[in-house]
């Protein structure tokens with residue numbers, strides 16, 4: 001089992017020191033891609049995906065056989081301000097639903113052939129209302145990062161992190177505002193279904209929180225404005241980076257977690273792609289700040305890792321073509 005980190009500086013150091021992709025495998029995969037039985041470029045983005053995946057797995061002809069989907073759940077003190085259209089008890093109720101196999105992500109994980117794990121993190125101890133105080137202290141942040149860090153199956157060959165947390169689009173909007181600037185309205189959306197008046201109130205909450213803390217680093221942004229499930233996603237994505245396990249990012253909240261890592265290290269997300277653009281209004285802008293183009297755009301706004309889980313099969317398709325197709329020479333097909 002993965003050992004827990006003992007300090008935030010250990011976390012930073014591990015993230016910064018993580019190795020990049022295997023350039024020999026990348027070059028080998030690019031060469032193989034050039035001789036497969038198809039017109040050059042005919043598989044479009046699938047070709048780039050397969051070569052990228054090959055580099056991270058250290059093999060010019062890789063396979064995807066063991067994806068892992070991990071769902072983290074947390075509760076948010078800021079829900080007391082009326083920022084969500086659902087009550088906070090839904091977080092724990094949905095955790096039960098995940099555990100009984102009844103949620104969308106259970107079905108999508110099964111359809112993708114993925115192992116699915118669920119971590120409910122101190123649901124009866126919500127983070128503090130970040131309009132009044134930092135959401136977490138350093139010990140809370142480290143504990144939540146460690147839930148994610150230690151949850152990654154070292155044998156998996158692809159990771160999706162998803163979340164459940166009523167109120168967490170407020171937290172994600174505050175993180176985006178703190179890291180990327182602009183106006184609170186630019187990052188504030190409807191979440192589970194607020195009306196216009198609700199969105200206006202939520203934007204005030206987001207502005208107030210960022211004005212109170214204006215954090216200077218990615219980890220301090222996570223601590224002051226984040227939530228436990230958001231920190232756990234960051235911990236898992238970072239652990240995957242250290243283990244060279246490719247990651248598919250999910251919606252607005254998952255990308256806010258990822259953005260905190262990017263603020264710590266410019267190469268922190270090189271092992272990650274964007275599964276989809278969610279219907280949360282600011283998600284496309286957040287993806288562009290991460291430098292990621294989404295694979296899917298289906299109008300999803302569920303969270304739970306749902307869009308990323310759907311994208312597993314696209315990546316599987318890319319890698320299956322890359323590794324399974326015959327070359328022109330093998331198939332006796334004439335080249336151009």
Ligand SMILES: O=C(O)c1ccc[n+]([C@@H]2O[C@H](COP(=O)([O-])O)[C@@H](O)[C@H]2O)c1
Pocket residue numbers: 083084085086163164165166167168169170190191192193250251252253254278279280283300301302303304
């Ligand atoms: O993934 C997204 O882009 C997304 C967009 C809107 C809502 N959600 C989900 O809805 C919950 C947060 O919405 P809210 O309105 O309570 O902040 C949380 O459980 C998320 O998983 C997720």
Ligand SMILES: Cc1cc2nc[nH]c2cc1C
Pocket residue numbers: 086090094163164165192302303304
């Ligand atoms: C029912 C429900 C399911 C969810 N799954 C992720 N976020 C959610 C929010 C609600 C409200």
